[in-house]
Amino acid sequence: MTKDRSTSADGGPASGLRRVALPLFLVALGARIVWILAGQHNFNFVDLRVYYEAAQRVTADGGLYDFALRDYTPQQPLPFTYPPFAALFFYPLKFLPFPVVAVGWVALTAGLLFLVIRMCLAILAAGRGAPSRLGDVPRELPLVWTAAALWIDPVRTNLDYGQINVVLMTFGVWAAYLVARAAPSPSLALKPEKVDGASGFLVGLAAGIKLTPAVGGLFLLARGRVWAAVFSGVTFAATVGISYLILPAETRRYFTILLGDTGPIGDPAKPDNQALRGAVSRFAGHDVGTGPAWIIAVLVAAALLFAAWWVVRRGDALIALVLVQFLGLLASPISWIHHFVWIVPLLIWVVHGPLGPGGGADFRSPGAGFTPWATAVAGVTAVFGYIGVHFLRKGLAAIGIDDGPVWALFMAPGVLAPMVLVALILAQRRRLDALV
Template identity: 30%
Template sequence: MTISPVRAASEGRLSTTRITRRPVLLLAAAAALFLAFCVWNWPPNALQYDLRVYVVAARAFLHGEDIYTAHHAFPDDMALGFTYPPFAALVFAPIALLGTGAGRVVMSLVSASCLLIIGLVTVRAIRPSWPWQRTAAVGLAVGMAGIALEPVRSSFDLGQINLILLALLLVDLLGHLPYRFRGVLVGVATGIKLTPGIFIIYLLVTRRFREAAVASAATVGTMVAGAVAMPDGSRQFWGHYIFDPSRPGATHFISNQAWRGVFARLAGGIDGIAPMWLLTVALTCTIGFLAARRAYESGYRLESIILAALTGVLVSPISWTGHWVWAVPICILLWFRVVEAAGHRRRVLAGLATLWMVTTAFGLPWHSPYLGDREYTHRGFDLFLGNSYAVCAVVSLLLAAYAFRRRVRR
């Protein structure tokens, strides 16, 4: 039987369509299963303490009440108040309208989706020449594997927004927005939680002045929106609460892996640590941003972003372990670089990658004495365990500063 050219061409197109659709369907199915797993593991009746704090503030806004004192109407387990700018309460208003159970499901789904996005954009940044099927498959796989890291699990456990902010920042800083909108998501993230504002400085340091201006304008826009919606709340936050680092919780608590937490544990409290802390913050910013700029100028954009992020979590007054979700792109990047490297460089990178993996997978700070001020009793190996996230960041910054001590050709 002869086959007409038209029929042959038609069958060829159908075959190509099937081949193209199959990986898409498989990847979509894998992503859907992962989302379902996250909802199953963090169900609607999960506590998610921090999400409760967000929802209480958002409900207070919807009812015309003070978002910063609304927690006083609840028992002692809601003792911590809302610590974010008023704009964040606007963002969480839809979650508050959904109700507790539905809000938890939405938060888990959004966080899980953002974890997959983090994996995708990270792999894309490391391997821009890969075909999209390979990038998608590897990106989804490493994104799913991120659930093995304690900062990610902690963000799900508490209903935190860390993964959402990380996804916004990576999408923007890695250039996945149209050129004229680059910087907008950095500004929105800063308007929600302030600490992403470190990346406005990063944009200035890397001479991306237009993006820095857009990010600054977007941040101001969130401040204006918050002031219009909650004028009294805005005055309270920008005039008082922003200067109270103790409001989020005890500085010395083991979960705080920022420099201020490290010094508070070593000194037995926060009294008298200000001079040493400020000096260390200045030194960290100098080393971190210098390394970030040289990495960027050498063509290592993802490395430069991560160096700025590590600088940010170290110098922030509070960086709970859940804030260290940057461990996901860090581990992905390091293991990719291990595969590329050879000789002494490969051994150093493998050691650093292993340090990050072990530290964040096991959540080493939680294996040291804590609660009841036992953080002040750390001696010997407990000093490493109790400050291990900060140790990983410092080692990474110093190695990067040495590697990028001068502008290198990629």
């Protein structure tokens, strides 16, 4: 019988991966820290400082929504724009010196990114009826993925600014992991009725911190977890209630006045805004607001994402989660580059999902089938992920392209990436249907 070199301990691919995974991760993380220290942001973590200041104001006389951080971005002061519950979530930070918070935040972000990737791989395994505990996923492959993902632009900017999006993504993927392991299969240990509360709580908690993750409720409904979706709504309502008990004036102010006001957040037409409103506005040459052009764009995107979900509805939970989260990002008035950390689960599905070798989820043989569509997804992701909008914008300006439809197209990779994914799914619908 031929020896399986993929799992051999004497120099096969799996053995090589074991040897390089941890050093590669440590080198990538160390290089990212050096980048932060030496780069233009110089370890200032502007968004984390806003969270930190909000934590100080939970019990202070100053209003939660009356301050704006100006020390590091005087040309664009940064106010606190999250629901009041987010300030309560960040409250423990006030008891630590900011340098400790900053170092801990980098470590937390990197650690949670590793956990997210490992859970994504476990979700894919569950979709195939394979053992799907986290311990069933060898840690070497998630380490390699994490090393690469640390340099993808949305993750890179999360680390530079001290953003919370990787934390929120962890809640969403964790909920999906619980749902996936509750699917009927003799190899799965979790009973469906025991995961509805936990998965709903995670989605509702994320929505309480930042409203956009509430779209995760659609994922729960798409997977038939109705009670989980209900519990997510109950949990979100509880976060509002807790906020009202502790910060009544600020809670009323946020939900009756500030909610929906994009003015304090920034210009929706900026290239940093990768939502549909930003993309359409750049094509139009002005902010289209929430008028007919934006409504049509959202409806078209929703229809395409729904069509893709319909093809894979009987498949794994990961792609359903990715499609739903991108719907939330695209439909939101403003989704900055650092909100698009969901590009990482997208890549995991493309490489290790059902379109990969042998139906996917083979941790010993990473690599998509290198079909034209998979290559297109990888290409768009490379532009979006590793070049980044800021560097791409400078490159286009250097050759005289700083306006017009071509510029607007290149400034919309956050829209292009999920649309190419949709095209991949629709083009491969027969193969996908045969695999589920």
